[in-house]
Amino acid sequence: xxxxxxxxxxxxxxxxxxxxxxxxxxxxxxxxxxxxxxxxxxxxxxxxxxxxxxxxxxxxxxxxxxxxxxxxxxxxxxxxxxxxxxxxxxxxxxxxxxxxxxxxxxxxxxxxxxxxxxxxxxxxxxxxxxxxxxxxxxxxxxxxxxxxxxxxxxxxxxxxxxxxxxxxxxxxxxxxxxxxxxxxxxxxxxxxxxxxxxxxxxxxxxxxxxxxxxxxxxxxxxxxxxxxxxxxxxxxxxx
Amino acid sequence: xxxxxxxxxxxxxxxxxxxxxxxxxxxxxxxxxxxxxxxxxxxxxxxxxxxxxxxxxxxxxxxxxxxxxxxxxxxxxxxxxxxxxxxxxxxxxxxxxxxxxxxxxxxxxxxxxxxxxxxxxxxxxxxxxxxxxxxxxxxxxxxxxxxxxxxxxxxxxxxxxxxxxxxxxxxxxxxxxxxxxxxxxxxxxxxxxxxxxxxxxxxxxxxxxxxxxxxxxxxxxxxxxxxxxxxxxxxxxxxxxxxxxxxxxxxxxxxxxxxxxxxxxxxxxxxxxxxxxxxxxxxxxxxxxxx
Amino acid sequence: xxxxxxxxxxxxxxxxxxxxxxxxxxxxxxxxxxxxxxxxxxxxxxxxxxxxxxxxxxxxxxxxxxxxxxxxxxxxxxxxxxxxxxxxxxxxxxxxxxxxxxxxxxxxxxxxxxxxxxxxxxxxxxxxxxxxxxxxxxxxxxxxxxxxxxxxxxxxxxxxxxxxxxxxxxxxxxxxxxxxxxxxxxxxxxxxxxxxxxxxxxxxxxxxxxxxxxxxxxxxxxxxxxxxxxxxxxxxxxxxxxxxxxxxxxxxxxxxxxxxxxxxxxxxxxxxxxxxxxxxxxxxxxxxxxxxxxxxxxxxxxxxxxxxxxxxxxxxxxxxxxxxxxxxxxxxxxxxxxxxxxxxxxxxxxxxxxxxxxxxxxxxxxxxxxxxxxxxxxxxxxxxxxxxxxxxxxxxxxxxxxxxxxxxxxxxxxxxxxxxxxxxxxxxxxxxxxx
Numbered sequence: 001x002x003x004x005x006x007x008x009x010x011x012x013x014x015x016x017x018x019x020x021x022x023x024x025x026x027x028x029x030x031x032x033x034x035x036x037x038x039x040x041x042x043x044x045x046x047x048x049x050x051x052x053x054x055x056x057x058x059x060x061x062x063x064x065x066x067x068x069x070x071x072x073x074x075x076x077x078x079x080x081x082x083x084x085x086x087x088x089x090x091x092x093x094x095x096x097x098x099x100x101x102x103x104x105x106x107x108x109x110x111x112x113x114x115x116x117x118x119x120x121x122x123x124x125x126x127x128x129x130x131x132x133x134x135x136x137x138x139x140x141x142x143x144x145x146x147x148x149x150x151x152x153x154x155x156x157x158x159x160x161x162x163x164x165x166x167x168x169x170x171x172x173x174x175x176x177x178x179x180x181x182x183x184x185x186x187x188x189x190x191x192x193x194x195x196x197x198x199x200x201x202x203x204x205x206x207x208x209x210x211x212x213x214x215x216x217x218x219x220x221x222x223x224x225x226x227x228x229x230x231x232x233x234x235x236x237x238x239x
Numbered sequence: 240x241x242x243x244x245x246x247x248x249x250x251x252x253x254x255x256x257x258x259x260x261x262x263x264x265x266x267x268x269x270x271x272x273x274x275x276x277x278x279x280x281x282x283x284x285x286x287x288x289x290x291x292x293x294x295x296x297x298x299x300x301x302x303x304x305x306x307x308x309x310x311x312x313x314x315x316x317x318x319x320x321x322x323x324x325x326x327x328x329x330x331x332x333x334x335x336x337x338x339x340x341x342x343x344x345x346x347x348x349x350x351x352x353x354x355x356x357x358x359x360x361x362x363x364x365x366x367x368x369x370x371x372x373x374x375x376x377x378x379x380x381x382x383x384x385x386x387x388x389x390x391x392x393x394x395x396x397x398x399x400x401x402x403x404x405x406x407x408x409x410x411x412x413x414x415x416x417x418x419x420x421x422x423x424x425x426x427x428x429x430x431x432x433x434x435x436x437x438x439x440x441x442x443x444x445x446x447x448x449x450x451x452x453x454x455x456x457x458x459x460x461x462x463x464x465x466x467x468x469x470x471x472x473x474x475x476x477x478x479x480x481x482x483x484x485x486x487x488x489x490x491x492x493x494x495x496x497x498x499x500x501x502x503x504x505x506x507x508x509x510x511x512x513x514x515x516x517x518x519x520x521x522x523x524x525x526x527x528x529x530x
Numbered sequence: 531x532x533x534x535x536x537x538x539x540x541x542x543x544x545x546x547x548x549x550x551x552x553x554x555x556x557x558x559x560x561x562x563x564x565x566x567x568x569x570x571x572x573x574x575x576x577x578x579x580x581x582x583x584x585x586x587x588x589x590x591x592x593x594x595x596x597x598x599x600x601x602x603x604x605x606x607x608x609x610x611x612x613x614x615x616x617x618x619x620x621x622x623x624x625x626x627x628x629x630x631x632x633x634x635x636x637x638x639x640x641x642x643x644x645x646x647x648x649x650x651x652x653x654x655x656x657x658x659x660x661x662x663x664x665x666x667x668x669x670x671x672x673x674x675x676x677x678x679x680x681x682x683x684x685x686x687x688x689x690x691x692x693x694x695x696x697x698x699x700x701x702x703x704x705x706x707x708x709x710x711x712x713x714x715x716x717x718x719x720x721x722x723x724x725x726x727x728x729x730x731x732x733x734x735x736x737x738x739x740x741x742x743x744x745x746x747x748x749x750x751x752x753x754x755x756x757x758x759x760x761x762x763x764x765x766x767x768x769x770x771x772x773x774x775x776x777x778x779x780x781x782x783x784x785x786x787x788x789x790x791x792x793x794x795x796x797x798x799x800x801x802x803x804x805x806x807x808x809x810x811x812x813x814x815x816x817x818x819x820x821x822x823x824x825x826x827x828x829x830x831x832x833x834x835x836x837x838x839x840x841x842x843x844x845x846x847x848x849x850x851x852x853x854x855x856x857x858x859x860x861x862x863x864x865x866x867x868x869x870x871x872x873x874x875x876x877x878x879x880x881x882x883x884x885x886x887x888x889x890x891x892x893x894x895x896x897x898x899x900x901x902x903x904x905x906x907x908x909x910x911x912x913x914x915x916x917x918x919x920x921x922x923x924x925x926x927x928x929x930x931x932x933x934x935x936x937x938x939x940x941x942x943x944x945x946x947x948x949x950x951x952x953x954x955x956x957x958x959x960x961x962x963x964x965x
Contacts, residue, residue, distance in 0.1 A: 047415075050419060051418075052415050052418060052419060073418070073423070073425075074415075074418035074419055074424075075418055075420075075421045075422055075423045075424070078418075078419060078420065078421035079421055083419065084419050086415060086416055086419060090413050090415065090416035090419075091413075091416070092408070092409045092412045092413060092416065092417075093412060094408065094412060095405065095408065095409065095412070099405055102402070102405065103405065103406065103409050103417070103420045103422070104420050104421075106402060106406060106420050106421045106422050107421040152420065153419070156420070156421055240776060240777070240780040243776050243780070244773070244776060247772045247773075247776060251770065251772065355606075355607060356607070356819075357795075357823055358823075359822055359823050359824065359825065361825075362825065367802055367803055367827050367828060368802065368803045368804065368805050370805075374805075375779065375803070375804050375805025376803070376804070377800075377803035377804075380803075450769050450770070450796070451796060451799070451823060451824070455767065455769075456769065459767075459768075459769045460769060490773075491772060491773060493773075494772070494773025494774070495773045495776055495777060499762060499763065499764055499771075499773045499774050500763065502773060
């Protein structure tokens with residue numbers, strides 16, 4: 001049984017048919033990526049998984065950790081163990097770094113364990129955040145905000161971490177840093193799924209990949225094979 | 240007399256500050272400018288009058304009952320009115336209109352149920368006036384000063400030190416991200432309005448004994464309360480308090496040394512000056528969301 | 531950033547304008563209630579609630595009757611006043627013997643709904659109905675609006691407003707059937723001299739009647755050699771009078787004179803709370819509704835100088851030394867309704883109606899305005915609720931001497947007997963004041 005199974009998922013924004021019956025799965029412990037160009041439906045997919053879109057537009061099934069979470073509200077899905085790093089970071093600009101992280105741990109009752117996790121795990125993963133811990137979120141650089149967003153999502157102790165375009169708007173060196181951190185997270189045992197427009201780094205980091213085109217999954221394979229695939233190379237890897 | 244004027248100014252200022260707090264709480268946690276806040280104060284005074292004056296319950300009981308009822312009302316307004324319109328995309332100036340309309344509806348309801356005559360909110364204390372440092376003051380006013388300061392402190396601590404309070408602010412900054420953190424945004428929004436209504440309830444219960452219960456009670460005083468929160472930085476909790484005290488002191492001193500007809504005008508002129516120098520208020524509060 | 535600044539400025543400007551618009555002064559609803567007593571009863575808390583009840587007429591002219599038109603605010607907050615007025619008229623007609631000059635008396639009512647413009651419509655309607663006479667509103671603003679039309683049409687009318695400016699030299703057919711509110715001034719000043727006061731503090735409201743009254747009081751005080759140590763002003767619709775109260779208390783006056791629509795009820799409350807416990811001379815009568823609003827403790831030692839006042843019971847009226855005419859009227863009123871009048875306006879209604887009927891009787895006709903007004907101006911030999919009526923003093927006013935009252939020990943008492951029975955000494959020891 002996969003950690004996440006999606007069966008024939010459709011999504012409608014009013015009359016716009018954004019997702020046209022996609023199916024995929026993520027096994028525990030692996031890293032999966034969903035690549036596609038702008039407007040393919042990547043963000044819609046991720047936000048629907050996390051319960052952040054209007055439930056009335058959903059058709060199909062989402063099974064997470066054995067439970068059917070289709071139509072659940074966002075905060076309930078986070079409580080069930082699936083956290084997301086939203087597109088564009090979306091950190092809380094007027095809260096400090098520490099407060100942002102604490103918001104990620106909203107559901108955790110034990111304050112001491114939260115403090116411990118922030119100190120031992122998050123700050124170890126992202127030392128830069130510790131340096132800036134009393135700064136307001138809005139004053140951080142793009143890369144620092146991305147780290148903060150990831151750290152915040154991690155604080156809910158997720159089984160599955162979703163990331164929406166983690167490389168967006170970041171300089172290449174910073175992108176490297178971020179993806180190194182994502183790999184470390186996976187090594188610690190957290191299942192990871194991310195959508196990316198930067199297909200090169202996506203396919204070079206993840207285990208398996210799906211290709212999303214205008215709301216439909218057109219290809220599914222290991223990343224190694226996708227990297228070698230002629231069509232993929234032409235469409236997404238620049239020849 | 241200067242001493243009396245300053246004391247009076249501080250008391251009035253704390254009242255304005257507490258009123259302004261209601262506006263700031265909602266703004267900080269939802270980006271909405273709630274024009275119905277003043278009317279919620281009037282309603283609270285009427286409720287308090289009903290429990291304390293008509294039913295004869297002790298003041299403390301009346302206070303608790305009023306606070307609870309207003310809390311529930313605040314949550315109902317958020318769930319039944321505000322969030323419905325927000326779902327349809329109503330924001331900014333249009334939401335302003337909705338809150339204004341709400342205030343007129345509440346006012347009309349009050350007139351229907353309670354009539355338009357002023358009502359007497361019985362005194363809480365047995366004496367009409369006490370002597371504090373040479374100044375004669377109504378004891379209710381002094382109680383008001385303490386309650387206002389304590390309330391402001393509690394609200395501030397709640398909003399900045401508790402998880403729920405910080406969560407409220409997070410919801411205003413980015414509701415999707417807050418939901419993704421595991422915060423029940425719907426519940427949080429309801430709580431925000433409930434909190435602001437509780438602040439209004441405190442105001443109403445304190446202003447009733449001082450000024451009597453009239454249909455215009457909230458409307459008259461909330462103008463200054465609103466100005467206080469703007470002056471301090473809309474959304475800033477400390478700002479509302481500081482802004483209120485500044486305006487209260489100015490009003491009192493101008494009324495005492497110049498002319499009582501001018502005191503409001505001069506207070507507003509000072510407000511203009513503050514905004515001209517610091518458009519985001521004394522505490523430099525960037526808008527949560529531009530209206 | 532610029533946009534935010536603009537918006538903030540615009541909002542602040544809007545608030546400032548709405549504030550100045552609301553604060554009494556001018557012709558908002560606060561002052562539409564004109565005569566101070568009116569706003570007193572109804573405490574029509576500034577703005578808004580004056581629901582225009584069915585604007586309209588009640589009754590119509592009848593052949594072979596003495597048709598008396600009546601224009602007055604009779605709905606909404608004044609509904610009870612309207613009801614009491616009708617009872618008062620009924621008693622006046624009965625006291626007259628039921629008919630005048632052999633004809634039944636027929637009243638035609640027109641509700642002015644607290645709006646002077648409607649008073650004009652009322653006057654025009656009544657003129658159109660060819661009424662023989664008119665009894666006019668207790669609200670001075672209504673009278674100011676309607677009176678010229680009645681004069682033009684040559685209709686004899688008695689009005690009930692009390693503002694000093696209502697009677698003018700060019701009037702021919704109009705007289706007042708109530709008291710002139712400014713006539714209390716000489717008696718107030720005389721009282722101050724009697725009690726050997728030197729320093730007087732004043733609070734006057736921003737409504738027309740109060741400003742006019744202060745305009746007449748100021749020179750009177752000066753002439754009497756009294757020291758005005760503080761003059762403060764405010765509006766009935768203000769909520770907070772802290773600054774004014776502080777300054778007045780600080781000036782340490784012997785007495786405070788208050789003239790403000792609604793009897794300055796909220797001002798008096800705050801004045802007491804800020805520590806002034808001496809006598810308050812209030813131009814308006816201190817009614818039970820005022821006591822209800824601010825409590826017994828704050829109402830203590832409020833002195834009035836009025837033609838008449840309301841009482842909680844007939845016993846209280848007798849104890850307070852009310853005029854025999856008032857007691858008789860109260861007894862008849864109670865017989866008809868089971869209660870006593872709640873407002874002083876009801877006395878005005880009785881007096882005005884009785885005067886109109888009496889003048890017609892003396893003129894021997896109900897339909898000749900000139901004859902009726904001539905007879906009216908000759909009346910100086912009867913006594914009504916207002917006391918001895920004397921129209922022959924050349925000022926078109928019937929009432930020249932008021933009753934001094936003081937609110938003390940939970941009731942309105944006769945000031946003169948209070949003085950002679952040691953009340954003033956009791957007051958001094960209770961308040962710790964020298965004067």
